[in-house]
Amino acid sequence: xxxxxxxxxxxxxxxxxxxxxxxxxxxxxxxxxxxxxxxxxxxxxxxxxxxxxxxxxxxxxxxxxxxxxxxxxxxxxxxxxxxxxxxxxxxxxxxxxxxxxxxxxxxxxxxxxxxx
Amino acid sequence: xxxxxxxxxxxxxxxxxxxxxxxxxxxxxxxxxxxxxxxxxxxxxxxxxxxxxxxxxxxxxxxxxxxxxxxxxxxxxxxxxxxxxxxxxxxxxxxxxxxxxxxxxxxxxxx
Numbered sequence: 105x106x107x108x109x110x111x112x113x114x115x116x117x118x119x120x121x122x123x124x125x126x127x128x129x130x131x132x133x134x135x136x137x138x139x140x141x142x143x144x145x146x147x148x149x150x151x152x153x154x155x156x157x158x159x160x161x162x163x164x165x166x167x168x169x170x171x172x173x174x175x176x177x178x179x180x181x182x183x184x185x186x187x188x189x190x191x192x193x194x195x196x197x198x199x200x201x202x203x204x205x206x207x208x209x210x211x212x213x214x215x216x217x218x219x220x
Numbered sequence: 221x222x223x224x225x226x227x228x229x230x231x232x233x234x235x236x237x238x239x240x241x242x243x244x245x246x247x248x249x250x251x252x253x254x255x256x257x258x259x260x261x262x263x264x265x266x267x268x269x270x271x272x273x274x275x276x277x278x279x280x281x282x283x284x285x286x287x288x289x290x291x292x293x294x295x296x297x298x299x300x301x302x303x304x305x306x307x308x309x310x311x312x313x314x315x316x317x318x319x320x321x322x323x324x325x326x327x328x329x330x331x
Contacts, residue, residue, distance in 0.1 A: 208320070
């Protein structure tokens with residue numbers, strides 16, 4: 105089955121700096137790669153996702169890049185702010201567009217701490 | 221907004237007890253999921269359901285069962301709780317293959 109590895113496990117950044125989290129996956133058939141953010145006391149929430157037919161996607165201060173050949177994808181957060189402090193999870197899944205359910209394999213998570 | 225509600229935020233049970241964790245979603249989603257979250261292990265799928273009365277095993281189903289009698293409700297059952305089932309349990313729902321909506325989680329302690 106799919107195996108997703110995520111690094112680093114913790115990341116401390118100064119406010120205003122950039123943060124990068126990297127994930128690798130094992131199943132070459134995986135074609136959907138979402139990122140979830142979990143704030144303290146809450147459930148994870150989708151912040152951005154990318155499909156295998158796209159190499160990069162950006163949404164304001166966050167961006168995700170995908171390298172299918174190397175089987176890795178990354179989350180980039182620019183101009184970090186204290187509210188970016190959270191646990192971030194990457195995930196991967198396979199299937200055709202007509203799948204009616206999404207069975208995701210999650211990474212272990214990255215605790216991001218943004219210090220003022 | 222989609223709301224996924226888990227019945228308890230914190231739960232303390234004794235070894236051997238039968239435990240029910242309840243989850244309700246209000247957006248008529250087809251798919252519902254139970255995950256377990258442990259530090260350093262991320263989110264691991266226990267069971268999921270893509271229709272009423274349908275269920276599929278996830279990656280770690282041992283020691284758990286589920287019930288989905290109505291579309292909006294998905295229950296996780298620990299038949300005989302053990303200390304190694306102490307964990308954060310997250311319920312989620314989705315329509316289609318993409319975005320999961322998670323509840324806030326139930327922190328279960330088995331003593």
